[in-house]
Amino acid sequence: MKYIVGIGGMTNGGKTTLTNSLLKSLPNCCVIHQDDFFKPQDQIAVGEDGFKQWDVLESLDMEAMLSTVQAWMISPRKFARAHGVSVQLDASDTHILILEGFLLYSYKPLVDLYSRRYFLTVPYEECKWRRSTRRYMVPDPPGLFDGHVWPMYQKYKREMEANGVEVVYLDGMKSREELFHQVLEDIQNSLLNRS
């Protein structure tokens, strides 16, 4: 069985932290990080607001991300080996792929491939504070959060909801441990229901 999990939601919701914990506990589990598909800086548009538009779908090479997902779908075993993931030779033959990123449910060709879509959120103040403690490859210029990051988050979330994309919302204010156990248990139950 092939099972694709989305760990999506807002920037600094805790997606990467949760994903890293899940990876250690789920068998035959590979990961694809959406952040690895940002286009080079010189291909990022500058908006009328003067900010480089990092937080839009066009800043990501989603065709390349889709191809990577398709490579896993064709042969999860080969994909796992190529990415240094040890494959258990048990009878169940379940293969799990986690997609992790802030715009997972806005790209049409991917949206129906998920078995389960999670969406992490924290309140605005917490998100802004956590973001201020982060250092990205390209550091945030002053005003980026309120001028670009937050409005784009709201826009894509509104569109996702208007399109009727079903997600499981997760409260990113819960502790790392609580979130990990909640999602691990939910995935395990969902896998049992399918087998």
Ligand SMILES: Nc1ncnc2c1ncn2[C@@H]1O[C@H](COP(=O)(O)OP(=O)(O)O)[C@@H](O)[C@H]1O
């Ligand atoms: N459940 C949590 N509670 C408090 N802080 C968290 C939690 N999960 C992650 N963090 C912290 O929040 C920041 C963003 O986490 P990260 O996993 O990188 O988020 P994302 O990938 O969604 O941007 C990091 O400093 C991380 O240590």
Ligand SMILES: O=C(O)c1ccc[n+]([C@@H]2O[C@H](COP(=O)([O-])O)[C@@H](O)[C@H]2O)c1
């Ligand atoms: O990784 C990069 O090269 C990069 C360059 C510029 C900006 N980012 C930011 O990365 C954010 C998404 O990652 P994350 O972990 O915060 O969800 C997004 O809000 C972007 O503004 C990321």
Ligand SMILES: [Mg+2]
């Ligand atoms: Mg991250």
